[in-house]
Amino acid sequence: MSTALRKPLWGIVLVGLVVFGVVASGCIGGTTESTAGTQSAKLEGKIVFAVGGAPNEIEYWKQVITEFEKAYPGVTVELKRQATDTDQRRLDLVNALRAKSSDPDVFLMDVAWLGQFISSGWLEPLDSYVQKDNYDLSVFFQSVVNLADKQNGNLWALPVYVDAGLLYYRTDLLKKYGYDKPPETWDQLVEMAQSIQQGERKDNPNFWGFVWQGKQYEGLVCDFVEYVYSNGGELGYFKDGKWVPTLNKPENVQALQFMVDLIHKYKISPPSTYTEMTEEPVRLTFQQGNAAFERNWPYAWGLHNANDSPVRGKVGIAPLPHFPGHKSAATLGGWHIGINRYSDNKEIAWAFVKFVESYEQQKNFAIKLGWNPGRTDVYDDSDVLKAAPYLKDLRSVFENAVPRPIVPYYPQLSQILQKYVNAALAGSMSPQKALDEAQKEAEELVKQYG
Numbered sequence: 001m002s003t004a005l006r007k008p009l010w011g012i013v014l015v016g017l018v019v020f021g022v023v024a025s026g027c028i029g030g031t032t033e034s035t036a037g038t039q040s041a042k043l044e045g046k047i048v049f050a051v052g053g054a055p056n057e058i059e060y061w062k063q064v065i066t067e068f069e070k071a072y073p074g075v076t077v078e079l080k081r082q083a084t085d086t087d088q089r090r091l092d093l094v095n096a097l098r099a100k101s102s103d104p105d106v107f108l109m110d111v112a113w114l115g116q117f118i119s120s121g122w123l124e125p126l127d128s129y130v131q132k133d134n135y136d137l138s139v140f141f142q143s144v145v146n147l148a149d150k151q152n153g154n155l156w157a158l159p160v161y162v163d164a165g166l167l168y169y170r171t172d173l174l175k176k177y178g179y180d181k182p183p184e185t186w187d188q189l190v191e192m193a194q195s196i197q198q199g200e201r202k203d204n205p206n207f208w209g210f211v212w213q214g215k216q217y218e219g220l221v222c223d224f225v226e227y228v229y230s231n232g233g234e235l236g237y238f239k240d241g242k243w244v245p246t247l248n249k250p251e252n253v254q255a256l257q258f259m260v261d262l263i264h265k266y267k268i269s270p271p272s273t274y275t276e277m278t279e280e281p282v283r284l285t286f287q288q289g290n291a292a293f294e295r296n297w298p299y300a301w302g303l304h305n306a307n308d309s310p311v312r313g314k315v316g317i318a319p320l321p322h323f324p325g326h327k328s329a330a331t332l333g334g335w336h337i338g339i340n341r342y343s344d345n346k347e348i349a350w351a352f353v354k355f356v357e358s359y360e361q362q363k364n365f366a367i368k369l370g371w372n373p374g375r376t377d378v379y380d381d382s383d384v385l386k387a388a389p390y391l392k393d394l395r396s397v398f399e400n401a402v403p404r405p406i407v408p409y410y411p412q413l414s415q416i417l418q419k420y421v422n423a424a425l426a427g428s429m430s431p432q433k434a435l436d437e438a439q440k441e442a443e444e445l446v447k448q449y450g
């Protein structure tokens with residue numbers, strides 16, 4: 001496996017924690033607050049902040065904005081609500097940025113699109129702002145910053161939260177059907193899901209063993225990466241600075257066959273997997289009590305355990321399973337904040353970036369939304385540990401966090417994968433044929449981009 005594609009984050013988490021041990025948390029929070037205080041007098045004007053996500057996340061951003069406006073009385077922030085789906089969020093921004101529009105001034109970007117946004121020149125470099133404020137970058141996940149935010153010698157964005165794919169399971173159902181721990185291999189998951197599904201279907205015909213993201217969209221690529229890498233496969237590797245696709249490796253074909261089998265052979269995942277299943281439908285199926293296992297990002301934890309959730313208190317989280325002889329793999333996701341190069345209010349936008357990245361806000365993201373903050377120094381905060389204990393238990397998941405290829409043409413590459421992997425799931429193409437076709441198109445794409 002190529003090291004360029006797979007940068008373990010664990011060491012960095014540790015480094016971050018050591019840094020935190022030396023720099024006291026109150027100190028960091030204090031610096032941010034006082035910076036806000038001194039600058040608030042000077043800043044006046046309006047910025048537009050574009051953000052999407054689950055409905056509760058949008059509601060939460062409104063609160064963040066209210067607090068920011070309190071800290072900066074001369075400033076107004078307009079929230080431009082985007083879709084939940086990452087592809088739609090990207091297109092919305094691409095349209096504005098291609099037209100060199102100054103609106104939105106500041107926005108969240110999926111780690112998957114950073115390569116495109118940076119190489120297209122749409123982002124304001126943050127280096128001079130960091131220098132001017134003597135802003136401490138060491139508190140962020142260094143591997144993530146180095147991999148995604150720092151490119152071509154500049155800093156372009158900062159991580160707001162870091163995602164990794166996780167396995168959610170029903171603790172009560174595992175117990176009821178005689179299992180004392182979650183599955184470690186995909187075969188074990190199939191066996192457990194089949195047995196629980198068979199039992200639960202007696203009372204609930206809508207019950208499914210395992211739900212995951214299979215619709216033709218970016219989330220499907222994230223899931224595909226996890227099966228591929230947990231089978232010792234890979235999407236490609238970098239050679240002499242150029243990305244070389246290996247989409248139809250035998251390990252990848254096997255992994256895709258397994259995804260197909262989950263739906264068509266083992267019948268533990270619904271046929272709607274390839275037509276409808278994005279993060280939210282998957283989460284809701286599980287949350288309504290209609291699934292034993294779920295693949296999702298950390299954000300689902302807070303919602304599963306909300307007061308009105310039927311599965312509250314009955315949910316466990318574990319690393320995703322792996323194929324025999326291989327290791328569990330989680331796709332590296334997450335969202336980064338950056339400033340529009342064409343913004344007319346970059347100073348305000350920068351103040352907003354700092355506010356979102358402050359200790360206090362990052363801590364609240366973990367507590368209120370269940371996100372993995374981009375700052376490492378909040379992970380040992382006792383309030384965070386209490387609200388999201390799995391953050392500590394599952395740090396090892398980051399050992400295997402696999403980034404999608406960071407190349408300027410990633411959105412086009414993703415389109416190819418989305419189309420062919422989804423066609424295989426729908427049963428309209430064999431996994432071998434689907435990945436052979438995807439490989440051909442990816443080779444063309446790489447040629448085109450030199």
Ligand code: GLC
Pocket residue numbers: 086110111112163218219220222279297332333334335
């Ligand atoms: C999450 C991840 C993001 C990924 C997306 C796919 O939002 O953070 O990286 O691309 O899901 O749907």
